[in-house]
Amino acid sequence: MSVAAGRGHVRLRGGWSLRFAPRALLVSVLLAVAGAAAAVTAIGFGEFPLSPAEVVRTLLGSGPPGARFVVVDLRLPRVLDGLLVGFAMGASGAVFQSVSRNPLGSPDIIGFGNGASAGALVAIILLDASTAATATGSVAGGLVTAGAVYLLAWRGGVHGFRLVLIGIGVSAVLGACTRFLFVRAELGKAAEAATWMIGSFGGRGWSDAGVAAAGVLLLLPVVLAHARRLALLEMGDDAAAALGVAPERTRLVLLAAGTGLTAMSVAAAGPIPFISLAAPQLARRLTRSSGPNILPAAWMGALLAALADWAAQRLPGIVPVGVVTGVTGGLYLAWLLLLQRRSQRL
Secondary structure (H helix, E strand, O other): OOEEEOEEEEEEOOEEEEEOOOOHHHHHHHHHHHHHHHHHHHHHHOOOOOOHHHHHHOOOOOOOOOOHHHHHHHHHHHHHHHOOOOOHHHHHHHHHHHHHOOOOOOOOOOOOOHHHHHHHHHHHHHHOOHHHHHHHHHHHHHHHHHHHHHHHHHHOOOOHHHHHHHHHHHHHHHHHHHHHHHHHHHHHHHHHHHHHHHHOOOOOOOHHHHHHHHHHHHEEEEEHOHHHHHHHOOOOOHHHHHHHOOOOHHHHHHHHHHHHHHHHHHHOOOOOHHHHHHHHHHHHHHHHOOOOOHHHHHHHHHHHHHHHHHHHHHOOOOOOOOHHHHHHHHHHHHHHHHHHOOOOOO
């Protein structure tokens, strides 16, 4: 098999070709390296401190005495869970913002994340569920919410602005249902659910990282396979249809895949706010591309999650990562709205 490489594409023998944006590829590589560096630094932090070199040697099997238990058994699952959750949330945020053609169209704002949280809470509070059952409840809640928002937003098609507005309304209803579950739950279950709802990577094990990894491995290929169609959808349904794309079918597949990524990340760490909102926007500014930027947004999400967890561990007391992302994300949202107002889009 011969390969002919050109700028922005690779052509294979047999008529197959692979197109890519060189700048987006470079940004993805740099973000992946930065995320790995942040992960190594986070693994070395704690009561048993390790330098980055010692962490790397331990992962390769030649670290100092006693370091393997600390690194592999205690700290690596937490860091890996954070990277995978951030990766999934960044990719899902890129999907939703591209489908809705709205920078505010992230799953935690339009209710899909709240639907996944409500489904997981039902499993935790009412069913005393395991990790797998919690993941199932989260996916079911997210998909039911996505279906409801889609049907309510349908009017001869789904307009992005209407999708966002209806999603915000559904999110408010789900918030009320969540509070009702807390009121009706036993004290112990309510405390467990409240701790989970804050969103944290603390105490996460290999089973949680496995849930996030399953979501990425199963659903990211679906999103990437539809990435070019997603870029055409940004041009509008009429233009996409003229270019051979079935708008509603493509939108349904992408909404289902994006909801699944959101739900699996919620099941693996609880709701971590604003990463899905910020990661695609920051990635787009780095790539300077108007496309969906799935992989750059995913790697940006992984980096943001790792940095937020690193910051949470250095704050006094026990501060969940959801608190850090909530505060910084709220500031970012205010800045984004200010930019939208200055550009006269609001």
